[in-house]
Amino acid sequence: MAVCEVCGNDYDKSFDVTLEGSTHTFDSFECAIHALAPTCSHCGCRVIGHGVESDGRIFCCAHCAGQEGVAGLQDRA
Ligand SMILES: [Zn+2]
Numbered sequence: 185m186a187v188c189e190v191c192g193n194d195y196d197k198s199f200d201v202t203l204e205g206s207t208h209t210f211d212s213f214e215c216a217i218h219a220l221a222p223t224c225s226h227c228g229c230r231v232i233g234h235g236v237e238s239d240g241r242i243f244c245c246a247h248c249a250g251q252e253g254v255a256g257l258q259d260r261a
């Protein structure tokens with residue numbers, strides 16, 4: 185039993201995610217995404233797939249990276 189750190193739900197099927205050395209507890213992937221998923225530097229959507237990264241900026245897809253002037257990135261499949 186653990187309490188979700190996003191919505192406060194006390195749920196018996198909660199799970200932990202360890203990211204950069206700290207552990208977070210959630211009751212659902214929706215809450216985990218809300219708390220942990222990075223946002224695309226161009227369109228602002230949550231990056232929950234592989235995404236692409238350049239110079240510390242994260243984009244949801246190569247198209248968004250291109251819109252921000254980052255050339256040569258390709259979607260990782
Ligand atoms: Zn929750």
Ligand SMILES: [Zn+2]
Binds near residue numbers: 228229
């Ligand atoms: Zn995007």
